Amino acid sequence: MDTATHTAAQSRVVDAALELFAVRGVNGTSLQMIADALGVTKAAVYHQFPSKEQIVVATAETELARLDAAVTAAEAEEDRSRALEVLLSQVVDLAVERRHVVSTLMHDPVVVRLLATHEPFPRLMARVSRVLLGAAPTAEARVRAAMTQIAIGGAVSHPLVADIDDDTLRSELLRMARRLFGLPVDR
Amino acid sequence: MDTATHTAAQSRVVDAALELFAVRGVNGTSLQMIADALGVTKAAVYHQFPSKEQIVVATAETELARLDAAVTAAEAEEDRSRALEVLLSQVVDLAVERRHVVSTLMHDPVVVRLLATHEPFPRLMARVSRVLLGAAPTAEARVRAAMTQIAIGGAVSHPLVADIDDDTLRSELLRMARRLFGLPVDR
DNA sequence: GTCTATATGAAGATAGAC
């Protein structure tokens, strides 16, 4: 999942697109809007990416590179509790840091389809789920894993927490997540 | 929040629109698609609603009527724990029953804007939050309230729980929600 | 309540010059 293969001009497109996607959704964001945000024409944007879909893929890749790193770190832990702790804390960090874009990327219909069908995204999501599920994928474990992914990713952009600073939000989210998994909460 | 003011033809439009919105998002759903799903022409749809926006409003009203009922029931409880229990259990019921559409309605950019700006939706959302927050809107309480709304609404449509039957999903979600609020879990 | 037909604009995308 390489971000390094992007030129500077491509990165500028991705950054501008991401901000717009977060507010208006992918389908609500036209190439004209992206071009306007960059102060260039549509044709200039098309010179960087062959289609709008490829811009969406590039934004998803950029954001998910760090999720990949987090799940890789978790998988390296032998003890299940430690693996969970590593994944939850890194995912919370990531979600808070990217709080203004994370919810869209998880819920936008276009992105959802991409994450479900376009490798390497489904594979990455399966790895995240595997760590959260543990050995026994009971109904309880699956509901808990689903709630965790959704709750962390979605809560960071909820109006109720809009004026909570990053540090507080991070620690509160982590407390809630640990509580769901029966991990020690205080540290 | 009246659903009864719709004619049969209007209700058919709303039902068809809702199914499409859930899969493709509002911006990804054209009036042509809605018309095709109903086997009529676009003009026939425009005869029922003056604009696409009004269709979106009607779908939101239809779905949120029952959330309104749930929060009204909760507000009638004097004891805070009982109010929470009433709201959580009814919201879980509602979310599970409407699991294929609930996530869209909470996250679609068009609907989100509507819920934030178009009365009576913001008022309803504020009432839900007030019950969940309780007397002291601390950071912890706000994060918990945000996580709860998001987790219940979003988890029901998560791939991980796709093949869990409604009854199991309902009881597991309720267990998780109660755990977050320190309510008794077993019953 | 539904139709045909049409207006008007904006979307994604391409050609080719600078």
Added chain:
DNA sequence: GTCTATCTTCATATAGAC
């Protein structure tokens, strides 16, 4: 890397007949 100009398709929306 960016531009102007253009193509095609599809969007929302309206007029008026049946």
